[in-house]
Amino acid sequence: MENHLTYELAFEELQQIATAIENETITVDQLAEKVKRAATLIAFCQSRLRSTETEVNKIINQLDKEI
Amino acid sequence: MRLSQLSLLIQDLLGDAFGFQRFWVVAQVSNHSFYGQKGFHYFDLIETEKQSPKGKGSLVAKMAAVAWSAGAAKIRDFESVTGQQFGNDMQVLVEVSVDFHPVYGLKLTLLDIDARFTLGLQEQQRQATIDRLLAECPDYVWKSEGRLQSFNQDLALSPVVQKIAVVSSRTAAGYEDFLHSLNHNPFGYRFSIDPFFTTVQGENNAPALAGIFAEIIRTAEDAGIDYDAVVIIRGGGASTDLLIFDQFSIASVVAACPFPVITGIGHQKNETITDLVAHTALKTPTKVAEFIIQRNRTFENSITGLQQSLIIRAQQYLTGTHQELQVLKSALVYQAQASLFQQHNSLQKIKSIVCRQPFVTLANENAAIKRQQQELVTLNKNYLSRQQLHIDNLLRLFKMTSPEKVLQRGFALIESKGKIISSADKINIGDELTIVLSGTAIESTVHHKKTYDGKPFDL
Numbered sequence: 338m339e340n341h342l343t344y345e346l347a348f349e350e351l352q353q354i355a356t357a358i359e360n361e362t363i364t365v366d367q368l369a370e371k372v373k374r375a376a377t378l379i380a381f382c383q384s385r386l387r388s389t390e391t392e393v394n395k396i397i398n399q400l401d402k403e404i
Numbered sequence: 405m406r407l408s409q410l411s412l413l414i415q416d417l418l419g420d421a422f423g424f425q426r427f428w429v430v431a432q433v434s435n436h437s438f439y440g441q442k443g444f445h446y447f448d449l450i451e452t453e454k455q456s457p458k459g460k461g462s463l464v465a466k467m468a469a470v471a472w473s474a475g476a477a478k479i480r481d482f483e484s485v486t487g488q489q490f491g492n493d494m495q496v497l498v499e500v501s502v503d504f505h506p507v508y509g510l511k512l513t514l515l516d517i518d519a520r521f522t523l524g525l526q527e528q529q530r531q532a533t534i535d536r537l538l539a540e541c542p543d544y545v546w547k548s549e550g551r552l553q554s555f556n557q558d559l560a561l562s563p564v565v566q567k568i569a570v571v572s573s574r575t576a577a578g579y580e581d582f583l584h585s586l587n588h589n590p591f592g593y594r595f596s597i598d599p600f601f602t603t604v605q606g607e608n609n610a611p612a613l614a615g616i617f618a619e620i621i622r623t624a625e626d627a628g629i630d631y632d633a634v635v636i637i638r639g640g641g642a643s644t645d646l647l648i649f650d651q652f653s654i655a656s657v658v659a660a661c662p663f664p665v666i667t668g669i670g671h672q673k674n675e676t677i678t679d680l681v682a683h684t685a686l687k688t689p690t691k692v693a694e695f696i697i698q699r700n701r702t703f704e705n706s707i708t709g710l711q712q713s714l715i716i717r718a719q720q721y722l723t724g725t726h727q728e729l730q731v732l733k734s735a736l737v738y739q740a741q742a743s744l745f746q747q748h749n750s751l752q753k754i755k756s757i758v759c760r761q762p763f764v765t766l767a768n769e770n771a772a773i774k775r776q777q778q779e780l781v782t783l784n785k786n787y788l789s790r791q792q793l794h795i796d797n798l799l800r801l802f803k804m805t806s807p808e809k810v811l812q813r814g815f816a817l818i819e820s821k822g823k824i825i826s827s828a829d830k831i832n833i834g835d836e837l838t839i840v841l842s843g844t845a846i847e848s849t850v851h852h853k854k855t856y857d858g859k860p861f862d863l
Contacts, residue, residue, distance in 0.1 A: 376758065386747055
């Protein structure tokens with residue numbers, strides 16, 4: 338996975354791919370490649386989301402203890 | 405005649421003329437002496453020719469007088485009503501009897517003394533002094549809405565009175581009362597007290613008392629003290645002599661004093677002029693002490709009140725901020741989780757699109773190819789059958805135009821020298837021609853040749 342990939346960038350690209358696939362503006366030649374790319378991006382986003390969720394929950398628990 | 409006989413004669417004559425008679429006379433007291441042991445007053449009653457208000461005129465009349473126990477009691481009443489000690493230079497209205505004693509001579513016996521007369525005089529004098537203050541000290545004393553006002557009254561008395569200059573006599577019980585009341589206050593207030601001792605009674609002591617004020621101002625300047633108040637107290641003792649405080653010299657320095665003056669000089673009825681021009685006039689030294697303590701107490705209470713409202717405000721503010729923070733916190737927690745949830749959803753949606761859609765796309769493509777194939781098959785078939793039809797038509801046409809058919813319809817072929825001819829140009833007369841009909845050949849010779857313009861085929 339490339340460096341400096343952020344959730345925002347990944348999600349944006351993912352949306353573009355999804356829209357293209359949905360509207361069938363992707364040729365069959367590109368399809369496999371794009372789906373592969375999408376799978377990579379989805380995996381990235383999901384792991385990012387999960388780690389963020391874990392972190393947020395940890396912070397919230399900490400907050401509840403403090404206040 | 406013996407002296408005693410003459411004396412008795414005079415006594416009789418005078419007794420006849422004045423016995424049991426009483427006279428109200430206006431006179432001035434002089435040579436006064438008081439025998440405390442017996443309680444008798446001895447004095448002269450004099451009348452002078454009036455020259456100036458204070459100046460002594462020449463003597464017009466003079467008679468010795470005495471007040472025995474009864475008269476002395478009247479004098480005590482008089483003193484308590486007028487607030488003035490019976491004594492020299494006092495203008496009085498007295499009721500007297502005329503008595504003659506062989507040894508002591510002619511004497512007036514004081515039977516009663518009219519306090520109202522003296523009060524009236526006092527009042528006149530007071531008024532004169534007030535008028536003089538208004539005339540001579542317009543910067544410090546003036547009248548406003550009928551009331552006497554002074555520079556000293558316009559001074560602001562500090563909310564907390566701590567640095568005090570006290571004007572008192574050194575031995576006055578009132579001074580001790582004052583100190584005791586101040587220093588033993590229940591609130592633990594401390595005071596810085598500078599005493600300025602002088603005699604505070606007796607009209608003759610006015611210059612000394614007035615001088616004390618100059619000393620206070622000087623001391624304040626030298627030591628850099630800004631007195632919160634100057635307190636004049638006069639206290640204890642039986643003396644009721646307050647006339648010194650009606651003196652112009654005292655009233656004027658009090659009116660002009662740069663520190664607020666509080667009096668506690670124990671008047672019973674009329675306030676003295678000093679009281680009128682002082683910042684605050686109170687009855688006794690103890691009252692002055694109570695006034696000062698109460699004033700400081702009021703200030704402290706207001707501070708305590710402020711402190712309490714400060715605490716309450718601060719707590720309210722903290723509570724409010726705390727609540728606000730709680731609201732923000734729950735909003736943060738909710739929003740963070742909602743945002744994450746939404747991202748999950750979006751991602752899930754995209755994921756399902758990415759997972760499902762390619763198969764749809766591929767299926768669509770596949771269907772398109774199949775359609776294409778089907779189309780091709782169908783087209784082929786049609787094409788071939790159309791071609792067949794075309795060929796059939798041509799065949800039929802060909803068949804219809806075959807020479808046999810033509811011959812059968814009545815047409816004939818003409819051959820010359822073994823070749824079918826279609827033009828008569830090369831045919832000459834005498835040429836041998838073969839006419840071929842259906843199933844028959846006729847040999848012939850040309851006899852005649854002419855241009856023919858008939859149109860038997862013009863259908």
